Amino acid sequence: MAHPTRTTPSPRRRALTLAGLGLGLAAACAPSLVRSRARAVRISKGYGVLYLPLLVMERQRLFEKHAARHGLRGVSVDWVLLDGGNSVNDAMMAGTLDFAGAGAPGFIELWARSRGIPNVEVIGVCGLSTTSLSLNTNRPSLVSLRDFTPADRIAVPGIRTSLSAVVLQMVASRLLGAQHFAHLDSMTVNLPHPQAMQALIRREAGITAHFTSPPFSTLELHAPGIHRVVNSIDVLGPLTLDVVFAPKRLVDGEPALAAAFVAALDDANRVIAQDPGTAAALYAATSGVGVSRDDVLRMLAAPETRFSVRPSQLMDYVEFLSMVGTIKTKPRTWNDMFAPALDAFRPA
Numbered sequence: 001m002a003h004p005t006r007t008t009p010s011p012r013r014r015a016l017t018l019a020g021l022g023l024g025l026a027a028a029c030a031p032s033l034v035r036s037r038a039r040a041v042r043i044s045k046g047y048g049v050l051y052l053p054l055l056v057m058e059r060q061r062l063f064e065k066h067a068a069r070h071g072l073r074g075v076s077v078d079w080v081l082l083d084g085g086n087s088v089n090d091a092m093m094a095g096t097l098d099f100a101g102a103g104a105p106g107f108i109e110l111w112a113r114s115r116g117i118p119n120v121e122v123i124g125v126c127g128l129s130t131t132s133l134s135l136n137t138n139r140p141s142l143v144s145l146r147d148f149t150p151a152d153r154i155a156v157p158g159i160r161t162s163l164s165a166v167v168l169q170m171v172a173s174r175l176l177g178a179q180h181f182a183h184l185d186s187m188t189v190n191l192p193h194p195q196a197m198q199a200l201i202r203r204e205a206g207i208t209a210h211f212t213s214p215p216f217s218t219l220e221l222h223a224p225g226i227h228r229v230v231n232s233i234d235v236l237g238p239l240t241l242d243v244v245f246a247p248k249r250l251v252d253g254e255p256a257l258a259a260a261f262v263a264a265l266d267d268a269n270r271v272i273a274q275d276p277g278t279a280a281a282l283y284a285a286t287s288g289v290g291v292s293r294d295d296v297l298r299m300l301a302a303p304e305t306r307f308s309v310r311p312s313q314l315m316d317y318v319e320f321l322s323m324v325g326t327i328k329t330k331p332r333t334w335n336d337m338f339a340p341a342l343d344a345f346r347p348a
Contacts (some may be wrong), residue, residue: 033334038074041067041257042098043334044082044091047193049214050129050242051301052283053307054079054101056268059282066260066267075257083192092247093120094209099200099246101128103163105317107245112327124338126345127311127324128242132304133167133232137209138225142294143176145184145230154188154209155196163241164211170320171235181324194289196268201226213241214299215283215291233304240311249325251339264311268346269307274298309347312340 041063045054056167057063058079067075080097082088088102090112100107107124114121134346135154141147148154156164165188173181191199191207197216199207201223209229210220220226232239244265251258280296299305314334331337 014319017184021286023321025270033167035187037189038076039072039257040076040078041098042078042080042096043101044080044088044097045101046083046242047287047289048212048216049283049305050131051101052279052300053120053128053265053271055282055286056271056279057264059286060271062267063261065346066264067257069263070256072256072260075260086158086161091335092122092245095119095247098250099244099255101242101244103166104240104311105163105166105321106161107243108314108317108321108337109326111245111331112321115329119247119249122245123251124247124311124342125244125246125251125258126265126309126338126342127240128244128265128307128309130238130240130304130306130308130312131213131299132217132234133164133211133213133241134221135168135171135209135229135231136200136217136220136226136311137229138203139208140225142209142229145172146291147229148184148187148209150187151188152208153206153212154178155191155199155207156188157190157192157196158213159190160185162278164213166317167232167239167241168235168323169324170316171232173320174235175230181320189301197289206319213306214302215287215289215295218299219289219291225248234308236316237313237314238304238306239316240308243311245316251341255341258339259345261265262313262342262345266309267310272300272307274295309342311344 045051063077064075082091088100089106091097092100109120125330156162158165168184169181172183176183193212193216196210197220199205200210200220221228276297280300281293284291284293311334318330322330
């Protein structure tokens with residue numbers, strides 16, 4: 001008699017399952033004294049202007065303020081600087097983050113892979129930011145994607161997985177044809193944005209191009225001999241680039257905490273809109289990349305730069321990631337990937 005076919009789970013899914021079981025066991029075994037202590041909330045952020053609302057939240061203690069308004073006393077925040085989708089997803093899977101500000105493609109992949117796995121499943125909390133990713137180069141001969149050769153090195157913060165890497169694939173798919181989406185993959189190298197900017201400008205480490213967002217893209221174009229090959233908005237439109245997501249167990253079990261986060265982020269967006277000078281000064285003082293307040297103000301005034309808790313065009317990522325086989329599970333709409341509370345939230 002024929003035996004039924006067994007489906008062997010992928011190593012990634014097995015890791016997710018084991019992580020979920022471990023987290024569940026740890027929660028069950030935690031002493032009541034530990035669970036009753038003041039809540040320390042761990043939030044990740046990144047380097048670029050895309051993360052400005054999170055910086056405003058941090059410096060003006062907006063999350064703590066809105067947590068108190070939701071009846072949550074004694075909440076403190078640990079801010080974690082992470083760059084690249086893999087780093088954020090690994091930290092979330094390991095249970096060391098409560099809220100992650102990260103690229104939309106990395107979130108969508110983790111959402112699809114973790115669905116139905118207790119204690120590891122993630123869900124979107126809100127949108128974060130939109131701007132243009134710019135492919136800048138220090139080689140005069142590079143004027144289109146077709147001009148790149150195996151001798152080129154394109155810096156992105158995470159090969160094939162980071163926001164920059166996936167959006168670059170989407171741009172290649174649109175400009176070169178869907179079957180050529182990975183045409184530039186073999187030329188990409190893993191380098192955080194600050195180091196990549198310096199390598200491009202100084203012509204170090206063989207870096208001939210960098211696919212990045214402000215302030216790095218803007219500062220690079222101010223340097224002699226650097227020009228833009230293409231930017232994402234011209235090709236793909238105003239995609240939401242970064243979102244915020246969290247463990248589903250947190251959003252389900254602590255809805256007030258998630259509500260406080262969305263309200264705090266919306267408050268930060270209002271600060272940026274109403275007092276861009278203060279927001280720009282905050283970023284200039286803390287970025288560590290030599291950008292001035294006036295530089296940041298110009299970036300914030302650019303029509304492609306927007307901050308909103310409501311995401312835009314996320315299904316474009318879904319369709320692409322499904323087409324190339326990165327995800328097997330597709331949501332019907334973007335709302336399926338986000339907590340229902342976001343539908344009811346009305347930005348101020």
